[in-house]
Amino acid sequence: MEETVTTDAALPPAPGEEQYPCLALANSAIALPGGHTDLLATPAKTNHWLTEHGLAPVDIDMREMCAAQLRSLREQIRSLFASATAGLPALPAALAAVNDALTRVPTAPLLLWDHKNGPYRAAPHPTTEIVDHALATLAANAADLLTGPDAERLTACDSTPCNRYLLRHGRRHWCSTRCGDRARAARAYARRTQSKAD
Incomplete structure (x- = not known):
């Protein structure tokens, strides 16, 4: 059974997360x-995550049903x-x-139409639709990433067991320095054990 890591600040944002919130959602x-952590595990954590990414106000009363919708979208975007x-072809x-x-x-x-100032245009964003708005924003962001010029830079972190995605810069295939160090150490260990076996 996997252990749950208690700290939510285990890793810095992966390259590309600031430009593409859908990467942050996937990650x-x-x-x-040492285990795993889910930044959307509870309604309160989900509200905090949405607030951090400018997708919801601080004081919404997040419900489990809404948090589950965001977790579900995360899994579909990861897919x-x-x-x-x-x-490979995408799953329907x-x-x-x-x-x-x-x-x-x-x-x-x-x-x-405002009685004092007259007509104006604005996107509707009533409180009851905050989660729908966040889901639509994140889905649009994922579609933009997958169809835009950065799509070819999208890659999975190359350090086991990390499951995060990033936008590759040059030859870097790791989401963080920690993952890069772990991957290099694993390769060095494999070389040493291989040379001892020969």
């Missing part, structure tokens, strides 16, 4: 050598990233989930 379930990085369920999230809220600013 919110983190596998580490799409896995397909993209392996050069993952595509359907992302497309469903994309269509949950209107994308065009609506025409509204």
Whole structure:
């Protein structure tokens, strides 16, 4: 049975997370050598994560049903990233989930009317639709990443057991210095044991 890591600040953001919040979402379930952590494990953690990424106000009353929707979208986005990085076709369920999230809220600013200032346009964002808005924003961001110029840079961290995704810069295939050090140490150990076996 896997142990749960208690600290949520186990790793710094992976390269690309600041530009693509969908990467941060995909990386919110983190596998580490000592166990794993889920930054969306509870409604309170989910609210905190959404707030940190500018997708929800601090004071919303997050419910488990909403947190579960975000965790579900995370798994579907991870599935799409896995397909993209392996050069495999996407699972239809993952595509359907992302497309469903994309269509949950209107994308065009609506025409509204203020009694004092007259007509103006604004995107609707009522409190009851905060989670739908976050899901749509993250799904659109994932679609932009997968279809944009950065798609070819998307890769999985090359350090076992890490399960995070990143945008590759040069030859770097690790999401953090810690993962890079662990991968180099594992390769050095493998070389030493191989030379002793020969």
